[in-house]
Amino acid sequence: MTTPVAGIIIGNEVLTAKVTDANGPLLVKRLRDRGLALALLATVPDDVDAIVETVQLARRRARNIVTSGGIGPTHDDVTVRAVALALGRRVVRLPEIEAKVKEHYGKRATPQAMRLADAPEGAELVYQDGIWYPVLACDGVFMLPGVPDLFRIQLETVLGRLPRGTLTTAAMYLSATEPEIARALDEVALSMPHVPIGSYPTFDASLGYKVKVTVEHPEPGPVREVVARLEKLLPAGCILRLE
């Protein structure tokens, strides 16, 4: 599966249960709509060290990273500084955004407001109609605001920059338990390691099945092949339905 994207939600408020994170689930969903899966989704505090370490981990796992939060003029907005550190770049003040901050805030454009014009050196500014502040993008890291209304809008700005994926999926609902199907799954998964197979047991009898097995691949051929091999190898009669 293509997994070129990682998400990093930056915010003490999520980790301390003051707010429920809406941006992470939205990111997962909107990427999925485009055939993309996340390689990692991490929520971290407003702490430079924690963000640096997590960006570095995410960069080993994904070509593109979307961050949420920590963009703003107050002391707890440390995303730009942390991302710059993780990328080994300096922080610079961009005259292009400085002018926009002055225009937007007018007489409330305090010296602190100018921090909104800071960016990792070499950052690209990605604009969308109707929003005065651009998305900062640098080395595949897209830095989005954490306020959910703004994140939602700016995520669409970013999605246009990401490659589209394709994804074929199949789901098999089984009346057998995991111990009874594990050998068949082993055999197919080991011989076709490039096709992710998931096994999800449920203990809720009202669902009418015991395990849901999922198969995914960018191309339909490998999905069909895995399903055909499982149909032969799984215990007789255990497939309730195939979707």
Place this chain on the structure above:
Amino acid sequence: MTTPVAGIIIGNEVLTAKVTDANGPLLVKRLRDRGLALALLATVPDDVDAIVETVQLARRRARNIVTSGGIGPTHDDVTVRAVALALGRRVVRLPEIEAKVKEHYGKRATPQAMRLADAPEGAELVYQDGIWYPVLACDGVFMLPGVPDLFRIQLETVLGRLPRGTLTTAAMYLSATEPEIARALDEVALSMPHVPIGSYPTFDASLGYKVKVTVEHPEPGPVREVVARLEKLLPAGCILRLE
């Protein structure tokens, strides 16, 4: 703030939007109920390398880690192996759990089912009344099942093992914008860096305020001191209410 816990949600199904993660939000909430905040909450795929790297990152940030998922007999259940690798421990089969698997599954206790008896060498088994399978705990890593009903129950088993925290919080609702309050926040945050101060703007006019400022500390004294200093330094008349 005491942040001794990190959470790792292991599951392709969450990252591909097939299911919405309920375990992460529950972990955040139940820890908060006990005065504890998370140092990190990461969702990773069913991939040994990704889990190893994330466990190692989490161990640098937190004394205790709760994992969700990847506990089971199928090929995609790799949590025990990955956690053992991250801890530099071998995987061993525990006769105590083997006996329980045989008793629980009866004639469905296939050789694959016995994988449920695998654990990092030196793991402690944490039992709770009413559940036959214990929580595996090793070097502060608690490995919980991902099925939400089981996670919810076993989380309570684990919570009893964690220290309780205390937390005093205050929230100030302001009519001023972030650029207007950033200087006051800077001054107080810089002189009292041990007291986390959060600044959360909103652009929803119906809420009646522009920024919510939060102050947190295990002890009430520092919270009171920060609030008192902010009351002096913030623009006159901008505090709408204090909670």
